[in-house]
């Protein structure tokens with residue numbers, strides 16, 4: 001059996017697929033030969049298989065760093081469900097006792113997902129050093145780049161960690177990386193021979209549509225009309241958890257025969273899985289969600305992705321609409337826009353980064369703690385409270401303070417000159433981050449107001465050309481919902497008395513049983 | 516409404532002799548002798564541990580509501596309105612169908628296992644093995660693995676039997692409740708409704724939904740335990756666990772030594788514990804075992820004196836009672852008598 005056949009055998013036996021999707025085979029072959037790879041694959045093309053399959057094949061352990069904890073946990077659940085058992089997700093939510101026990105047997109896992117925060121812990125590093133790490137995967141690799149929309153300071157330490165782990169093969173993956181970001185990743189990882197596998201992001205079966213309205217009520221009207229016409233699997237994205245709940249409730253009131261649910265990262269894990277699975281099983285039609293939904297769920301027939309609020313950058317928009325139409329059938333990405341929305345993402349940006357006042361307060365407080373001879377508390381919650389920062393703001397500043405030798409571990413080091421100098425540098429850096437984010441936001445708004453072809457405009461910073469669309473192109477090229485006729489899905493809600501429902505559920509008298 | 520009823524009932528029995536925290540500990544099922552003693556002396560044993568995830572804030576919020584609706588005074592005692600409300604609704608709310616003291620540990624295990632069993636069997640019957648388990652607790656998954664080994668390839672027979680058992684049980688409930696129960700179940704390519712969805716479709720707020728579910732599980736458990744020949748499958752999913760009530764394992768060791776006729780002092784020495792700790796154990800045992808011979812520790816005359824003091828002061832406060840009894844009577848002895856008599860019953 002040649003190599004290619006053996007890969008295919010594993011693909012089928014372990015993962016149940018008969019064919020590789022575009023890019024997967026090439027990336028996997030390179031990895032197995034020990035080459036470092038940068039893979040830029042559009043959402044929904046099976047990025048995770050690019051390391052799950054090698055993890056099965058390679059001797060030793062594969063480590064996957066991912067900032068998306070809930071996605072990590074979901075993936076582990078799915079892998080375990082599909083008989084890939086020697087896999088674990090390490091994150092700060094695991095009970096410390098259990099974690100200790102897991103640490104002592106890390107070598108029994110083929111695949112270890114870990115959050116970047118946890119990877120900063122010396123205790124874990126020490127344990128990882130004892131095992132053979134054959135592949136180091138950096139998921140969402142654009143987080144390394146300061147030009148990326150999701151720069152994560154935690155990621156900048158990955159370079160050191162990779163060295164400590166004896167320089168295993170690296171696979172950096174992203175669904176959204178512009179040319180600048182790609183170069184940043186390669187430079188940062190100091191692997192100039194990294195092989196790039198870059199695939200086009202445009203999807204020829206998605207039609208883009210933007211509808212301008214003057215306020216939220218009009219958005220609701222548009223949605224009501226739309227969903228009175230269609231019963232198709234749909235996602236509606238919102239910028240806040242609260243609005244997913246409120247608008248879901250309003251839509252339920254107006255669309256009594258649509259099955260609607262909301263979904264956001266603040267829900268209990270089991271509730272999140274329930275909503276995902278119900279959507280997968282066609283028990284739900286419409287999900288009102290934040291950007292937390294969609295990662296790790298692989299529903300092929302999502303026909304409509306609506307943005308009630310637009311995301312703060314084009315990269316996120318491409319990812320989110322990319323969840324539509326994975327079966328290749330005609331699907332629509334509809335963005336509902338009102339001029340008032342321009343301010344929303346700006347507020348979000350400010351919430352992510354500490355302000356100048358925050359920074360001053362943190363420095364004062366640090367000095368006070370230093371003078372009192374105090375150590376920093378350990379948990380992020382306590383720290384956030386002391387410095388009056390959100391978790392994400394604190395992480396940002398913590399990294400900066402460590403970088404400038406103000407904090408080391410739990411200890412504060414005071415040096416007046418250094419503090420003054422660092423304060424200015426950090427302040428400038430924050431301003432720079434804000435201006436990068438504002439620029440991204442501006443690009444997004446500019447695209448929304450684009451007069452030419454929306455498809456060409458959307459992908460222009462990622463690739464030079466776009467493919468010919470297989471259905472209608474965009475609202476600027478003449479698309480209107482009037483002519484869109486997707487296949488409506490059938491209702492499969494069991495009806496009847498509780499006894500009948502129970503009978504159906506327990507498969508009583510089910511003739512088509514497999515056994 | 517069920518939650519309101521439970522809170523009013525607690526307030527009505529406690530009559531502000533305990534703080535709201537006591538109600539919180541009771542519903543949450545705090546493993547402390549004080550809480551068990553409260554459950555006992557205020558005749559609230561059936562509510563012990565029926566709402567483990569409850570928060571103090573939730574109780575405070577609901578109590579404020581009750582005060583606002585003029586069902587409760589600012590001192591947390593039901594108003595005349597409140598007492599009438601209770602009188603009128605107690606029967607409808609089926610408060611006596613709860614049996615917290617008996618089922619507080621087994622009920623969540625039973626419902627987790629049942630939900631997972633049904634999901635596993637239906638999927639396995641369809642030869643579909645990559646479903647995501649609706650229960651993600653390691654202990655429940657492990658149990659499922661062992662149980663499944665014994666029954667696999669018999670899915671159809673098991674599912675039929677489960678249908679028969681559940682059908683019989685659910686017929687004894689209201690239509691509303693039976694529907695709620697069935698809507699929560701997950702099967703093959705069919706995910707049960709989440710709490711939030713159930714609360715919407717059945718028009719119950721989240722606390723009431725939780726409590727209705729617990730009340731159903733308690734009723735089912737009581738039927739399953741008392742007639743296990745009739746419910747062999749449902750019984751088999753809990754037959755591996757002893758329905759341990761509350762006795763802590765430390766108290767259990769003390770019981771064993773008492774059976775071997777060691778004295779309290781001996782036991783303290785053997786176990787390297789304080790005498791007061793052993794006293795705590797004995798009170799705990801007395802609370803659960805009404806046949807426990809407390810006369811060994813409190814003479815009949817002393818018992819009589821303490822009971823009189825309880826009646827006179829109309830209180831179960833140890834301090835108040837201690838002040839008016841013979842100074843030779845110890846706190847331990849008062850606690851034992853309190854554990855043995857049910858103040859609430861005495862006063863009615």
Ligand SMILES: [Zn+2]
Nearest residue numbers: 453473474477
């Ligand atoms: Zn176009």
